[in-house]
Amino acid sequence: MNHGQSSSQAVTLPLSQHIKADGSVTSLAEYQANYGYQGLAKALSMSPSEVVDWVKNANLRGRGGAGFSAGLKWSFVPPLEKLPGQRYVICNADEMEPGTFKDRWLMEHDPHQLIEGLAIAAYAVQADTAFIFLRADYDLCAERLQNAIDEALAAGLLGEQLNEAGFSLTMLMHTSAGRYICGEETALINSLEGKRANPRFKPPFPQVSGLFGRPTVVNNAETLCNLPHILYHGIDWFADLGLGDDNGTKIYGVSGRVNNPGCWELPIGTTVADIIALAGGMQEGVQLRGFLPGGGSTDFLTRDHLGLAMDYGTIQAAGSRMGTGTMILLDDQTCVVGMVLNLIQFFAQESCGWCTPCRNGLPFIRQILTDLEAGLGEHADLEQLLQLCGYIGIGNTFCALAPGAAEPLQSALKYFRDDFVAHIEQGCCPHGNSPQVDMDLEKEARPI
Amino acid sequence: MTPIIATDAAAHCADWRLQIEPLNVQEETAIAAEITHYPQPQAATIEALKIVQQQQGWVSDGKIKAIAQRLQMSPDEVDSVATFYNKIYRQPVGSTVISLCDSVSCWIMGYQGLAQALTQELNIALGETTADGAVTILPTPCLGACDHAPVAMVGDQRAHKLTPASLIELARLAQEQEQSL
Ligand SMILES: Cc1cc2nc3c(=O)[nH]c(=O)nc-3n(C[C@H](O)[C@H](O)[C@H](O)COP(=O)(O)O)c2cc1C
Ligand code: SF4
Numbered sequence: 001m002n003h004g005q006s007s008s009q010a011v012t013l014p015l016s017q018h019i020k021a022d023g024s025v026t027s028l029a030e031y032q033a034n035y036g037y038q039g040l041a042k043a044l045s046m047s048p049s050e051v052v053d054w055v056k057n058a059n060l061r062g063r064g065g066a067g068f069s070a071g072l073k074w075s076f077v078p079p080l081e082k083l084p085g086q087r088y089v090i091c092n093a094d095e096m097e098p099g100t101f102k103d104r105w106l107m108e109h110d111p112h113q114l115i116e117g118l119a120i121a122a123y124a125v126q127a128d129t130a131f132i133f134l135r136a137d138y139d140l141c142a143e144r145l146q147n148a149i150d151e152a153l154a155a156g157l158l159g160e161q162l163n164e165a166g167f168s169l170t171m172l173m174h175t176s177a178g179r180y181i182c183g184e185e186t187a188l189i190n191s192l193e194g195k196r197a198n199p200r201f202k203p204p205f206p207q208v209s210g211l212f213g214r215p216t217v218v219n220n221a222e223t224l225c226n227l228p229h230i231l232y233h234g235i236d237w238f239a240d241l242g243l244g245d246d247n248g249t250k251i252y253g254v255s256g257r258v259n260n261p262g263c264w265e266l267p268i269g270t271t272v273a274d275i276i277a278l279a280g281g282m283q284e285g286v287q288l289r290g291f292l293p294g295g296g297s298t299d300f301l302t303r304d305h306l307g308l309a310m311d312y313g314t315i316q317a318a319g320s321r322m323g324t325g326t327m328i329l330l331d332d333q334t335c336v337v338g339m340v341l342n343l344i345q346f347f348a349q350e351s352c353g354w355c356t357p358c359r360n361g362l363p364f365i366r367q368i369l370t371d372l373e374a375g376l377g378e379h380a381d382l383e384q385l386l387q388l389c390g391y392i393g394i395g396n397t398f399c400a401l402a403p404g405a406a407e408p409l410q411s412a413l414k415y416f417r418d419d420f421v422a423h424i425e426q427g428c429c430p431h432g433n434s435p436q437v438d439m440d441l442e443k444e445a446r447p448i
Numbered sequence: 449m450t451p452i453i454a455t456d457a458a459a460h461c462a463d464w465r466l467q468i469e470p471l472n473v474q475e476e477t478a479i480a481a482e483i484t485h486y487p488q489p490q491a492a493t494i495e496a497l498k499i500v501q502q503q504q505g506w507v508s509d510g511k512i513k514a515i516a517q518r519l520q521m522s523p524d525e526v527d528s529v530a531t532f533y534n535k536i537y538r539q540p541v542g543s544t545v546i547s548l549c550d551s552v553s554c555w556i557m558g559y560q561g562l563a564q565a566l567t568q569e570l571n572i573a574l575g576e577t578t579a580d581g582a583v584t585i586l587p588t589p590c591l592g593a594c595d596h597a598p599v600a601m602v603g604d605q606r607a608h609k610l611t612p613a614s615l616i617e618l619a620r621l622a623q624e625q626e627q628s629l
Pocket of ligand 1: 061062063064065066067068070078092093094095096099180181182183184185186218220221223224322399400
């Protein structure tokens with residue numbers, strides 16, 4: 001295989017190249033004017049296993065949060081000769097992680113890019129049916145994606161007999177009815193089967209037994225959007241885009257009290273400070289105190305970490321996770337106890353209720369934080385919170401929702417402990433927040 | 449001893465047939481189309497619930513039973529799915545649902561002030577519907593538009609960078625629309 005093959009013009013920010021400032025959608029003609037669907041054509045001229053190897057060698061890491069190699073994941077799907085019959089690929093566009101809006105940005109502006117990427121993934125694992133699992137409330141994405149699927153079908157880019165070997169692909173959209181847990185890939189599969197979205201036990205992994213018991217690959221929307229470019233421009237080009245150990249670009253986002261919140265495609269490994277600078281810096285009169293690097297279920301980092309490269313390894317070494325790459329900033333006017341309470345409230349509400357540490361632990365934590373925020377906390381609460389973070393941590397729960405919920409809390413206790421203590425000693429929130437203390441919940445959640 | 453359980457079950461069964469609210473033609477056609485996407489009709493449960501909700505505004509017990517019959521499931525099974533998901537309404541809601549994002553970025557950018565202003569203006573609590581049936585306010589998890597925080601969905605339109613005044617204006621428009629119907 002010719003890995004270095006390149007179509008010369010130096011595209012450095014491939015995923016966002018069609019995104020227009022006015023927010024309008026890229027049409028099929030506009031998309032095709034710029035090598036659109038040529039990555040798919042190239043894939044269709046290769047054998048499926050060559051495509052898997054190509055993407056494996058490109059070391060495209062999953063952009064849904066965990067950073068698992070896409071090509072490696074695909075290679076776990078048994079070959080057709082060994083396991084004939086139906087298989088599926090699913091685009092995970094559930095995107096309900098608090099503070100995350102990158103997939104929406106990609107899908108709203110350039111739906112064909114996702115469709116092409118999903119088709120490439122389907123071909124690689126020989127799936128004749130692909131689903132886009134789209135979160136509820138993304139009404140504009142739903143409309144634009146469905147139009148784009150129809151356009152691609154009419155143009156013969158999807159459908160029957162896409163190459164000489166007779167590969168055919170049906171692409172379907174499922175819009176969710178809303179629950180954060182649907183983003184967990186096995187819960188997503190249950191949801192697509194029309195069930196309650198409780199996660200499934202692994203193994204078997206979905207690549208072997210997933211949707212309707214058939215081999216299934218689930219990839220994040222941004223992961224899939226990378227594929228057309230990797231196929232078209234080659235592996236060396238992709239490797240050169242990244243600044244550090246990781247390859248390619250990343251859609252980074254910033255929200256919170258900055259002048260210009262938004263998201264941008266940048267070389268993967270851009271520093272935190274450079275990303276925040278793109279967001280126009282902090283609003284007048286507020287100071288940055290810390291940030292959640294990649295959504296609500298990542299550990300806080302602080303001003304000391306501004307110089308770090310936003311890539312998987314660097315952020316992990318600093319004690320957090322790059323997650324979705326969309327940061328949420330904590331400023332000095334915002335109460336960190338209130339912010340963590342807000343996050344825990346989200347996770348408690350969105351827990352699927354399957355396992356006890358998560359179902360009961362999160363409401364318990366919520367009540368302690370509610371008391372603390374209202375100035376009714378005690379010093380012993382802080383130790384208890386840390387202990388609870390351990391109880392809901394990795395290995396104790398059925399899926400990663402609860403361990404994720406522990407991350408902002410445990411790191412807030414590490415970096416901003418003084419804020420918690422101030423609530424206890426002053427008997428109120430120094431920022432003047434006063435959440436409703438639910439006395440019934442308190443009785444329920446606190447065994448005497 | 450009286451066989452309480454058996455009697456209840458029998459009553460339940462009788463109810464089941466009495467209270468069924470048959471699917472109308474549009475619902476039936478749309479659900480039939482969704483079923484073709486899956487190897488089992490049950491997989492279309494969520495689509496079926498959404499189709500009915502789009503027609504009726506919410507999903508009543510009678511429609512749960514009709515969906516169950518169509519998809520060869522028990523009504524309880526369908527209800528267990530309906531009650532799992534945030535966006536399936538098992539009670540009537542107003543003509544316009546204002547889904548106010550209460551997650552972290554919107555919280556930082558002023559969710560609490562918005563919720564207070566809107567509930568005061570409409571004189572209802574979160575989760576309630578105005579007496580004229582125009583507006584329901586529902587707090588909702590992250591809407592994925594944190595770059596425009598604070599945000600809400602007003603019906604199927606996303607409203608950006610809200611202030612108490614702009615949000616109240618949107619609610620007022622929804623109420624006026626209701627009156628002109
Ligand atoms: C509670 C929970 C929610 C998740 N939500 C999402 C999501 O909205 N989108 C997503 O792509 N991955 C989500 N994930 C990760 C998926 O389980 C899965 O790892 C991912 O879709 C794989 O895609 P990738 O390898 O391309 O990153 C979630 C995981 C958990 C535990
Ligand atoms: S950790 Fe929470 S969300 Fe995950 S299975 Fe357990 S109860 Fe469900």
